Amino acid sequence: MRVLAMLDGTPADPLTPLIRVDDLGLTRGDGVFETILVVDGKPRELGPHLDRLANSAAMLGLPVPDRARWERCVQVVLDNWRGGGEMALKLIYTRGPEFGDGTPTGYAMGLPIGEKVLAARAAGVSAVLLERGYDPAIVARAPWLLLGAKSLSYAVNMAALRHAESMGAAEVIFTAADGSVLEGPTSTVVVASGRTLRTTPPSSGILRGTTQGALFRAAERAGWVTKVEPLTVRELKDAEGVFLASSVRKITRVHTLDGVALPETGALHKELTALYESEY
Amino acid sequence: MRVLAMLDGTPADPLTPLIRVDDLGLTRGDGVFETILVVDGKPRELGPHLDRLANSAAMLGLPVPDRARWERCVQVVLDNWRGGGEMALKLIYTRGPEFGDGTPTGYAMGLPIGEKVLAARAAGVSAVLLERGYDPAIVARAPWLLLGAKSLSYAVNMAALRHAESMGAAEVIFTAADGSVLEGPTSTVVVASGRTLRTTPPSSGILRGTTQGALFRAAERAGWVTKVEPLTVRELKDAEGVFLASSVRKITRVHTLDGVALPETGALHKELTALYESEY
Structure with a gap:
């Protein structure tokens, strides 16, 4: 069970390629992320995680993350999750394609908690x-x-x-x-x-x-x-x-x-x- | 003018998303790269660049890059380039999708030399x-x-x-x-x-x-x-x-x-x- 939503709020298939080969998150590791625990549909410490995402983005000189958009994007993942009581919620935010219009890449993924963890x-x-x-x-x-x-x-x-x-x-x-x-x-x-x-x-x-x-x-x-x-x-x-x-x-x-x-x-x-x- | 070839030798459109959201090159910066100068269709120092790619891959514990496949992939980019005498040739090699079958992601891109350079x-x-x-x-x-x-x-x-x-x-x-x-x-x-x-x-x-x-x-x-x-x-x-x-x-x-x-x-x-x- 994996659930994906793009930052614009669109649900998407996590197995379909959605990232361009020139995304600077890929070619330069130029982006930031967060991993959030969700229990019974409730994300834990979402506020501090979004604060930290904003702080990391500032340190990398990325555009200020739009908090309301991230909250909506997270909600889409929560709404579509059918994977049980616990979920690892990953937020990814990159500088976007090198040869693009400057729009950052953003998405949220809901994943099962790994066996090792x-x-x-x-x-x-x-x-x-x-x-x-x-x-x-x-x-x-x-x-x-x-x-x-x-x-x-x-x-x-x-x-x-x-x-x-x-x-x-x-x-x-x-x-x-x-x-x-x-x-x-x-x-x-x-x-x-x-x-x-x-x-x-x-x-x-x-x-x-x-x-x-x-x-x-x-x-x-x-x-x-x-x-x-x-x-x-x-x-x-x-x-x-x-x-x-x-x-x-x-x-x-x-x-x-x-x-x-x-x-x-x-x-x-x-x-x-x-x-x-x-x-x- | 940008030219893209995947490691399997397939030419591809560099504007079409081809990378999955869970590619470890993206989510963990877990991969290696090279940038090679090509002048009049001839890559400079291709051997040393491929040696260095292999060395970087070994340091990251990635599967050994298949040299013959990389050489073929480079040739596909060279054959499709119509962008003038000089090209920057980028090789990207990642650990591949986190929830995949363990196959690394690999591709070569031909790009114009930037104005700043x-x-x-x-x-x-x-x-x-x-x-x-x-x-x-x-x-x-x-x-x-x-x-x-x-x-x-x-x-x-x-x-x-x-x-x-x-x-x-x-x-x-x-x-x-x-x-x-x-x-x-x-x-x-x-x-x-x-x-x-x-x-x-x-x-x-x-x-x-x-x-x-x-x-x-x-x-x-x-x-x-x-x-x-x-x-x-x-x-x-x-x-x-x-x-x-x-x-x-x-x-x-x-x-x-x-x-x-x-x-x-x-x-x-x-x-x-x-x-x-x-x-x-």
Whole structure:
């Protein structure tokens, strides 16, 4: 079951070719995207996702996304979905054809949640630390590096995941040149110790996490302390629990890091998942 | 005038949508490309370009490109071109549709040389130095960063060029975290001093230049010394001539760097261009 709607609100067949060979999203990775979890017809964090799409688009100098059009386009996908209770909703927005009239390409796709993600939600994942190669100090002074934009240029993220697989792990936690912890290729890192949740700051060039944001909101209401501040690898390894948060995988446990088993976090994972779910 | 041929050798209309919305080249920038100069029906450095396509594909873990099929596909574009003496020939090779049978997407496009490139060939360009954010020491130990692969994930290169434009320059020369000179977003840096040509080594994470390679071959035969070794910004600024080499722009002079006029290189540019042209 896959459902597609173009940004103009037209439903379309996802198997029919609809993109030109000179689309700059394809030839230059020149575009942005979002992935949103939909449960029982309700998109989670749609507002923050559309905010982030707009922020990524601004970083790439794309035309400002028309929010009302995106909301309508999303609604067309929701209205046509017959694939069950959960859906991964992808929004794609590119600079459009190189030899076109300057109109961006935009569409929304509804997809089933992948088997791997469902397995990871249930059993947790093994992760490896991989260097991302930059120092967080460069983020503010080099906006052309697009650090913190969710661009279509994700080849490095995909290569890192393949590298992890070759090492027998399913996930990656990137580290910066200064040794600090960054994010996963498609997730936000959250660590728990005592009644404190921590994640790394967007100023270090990572993507602001929508799922992490929802979890932190709920946790704060329940009396947890939350901190958004740089995190060392030592602190990651010493934490009571390490989690990867993302829209489709929700709050996934990291049970093994660089081949070493982390503390058992069954009860903690249950509590954090309940906090996150309480937002909806 | 634009000509398109799919990897199976079929000519196709470049204005008709031919790519699926779930092509991983589009949704993840997960693919590789080459741009080749064709003059009077003859592709320049086709062998080195196909070698580099294969190398980039290997770095991304893509299926090995079938050389004979690519050569046939290129020939279909050449046979159908009616756009004049020069053509930019683009090869695109992606991981294919995410929900497909695993077949990669491949095609070749023949395009006219852009006005900006023609102007740059004639008048030279103004360039700015921009940080690329990584230290060359990381290249060998972090293959997942794909440094030196010509991937479709070029959003940073495009953003750097837009940043240069906002500073009144047309081009960028990237520098590494150790202060050394790297490459342009779509070109190789060549400097000339005395009878020595220098460029930076692929081990620093840059793309091996096909046009620079042709120039160096010819220069060596003509008695020039050529060096492929790390280059400092000081050496760049003190050189007798700074050039950006790429397939479509050939050997383009940099006449201004960070707003400061570089030495006049009319005669030197003429000599290097003649050397490069002598290869064909």
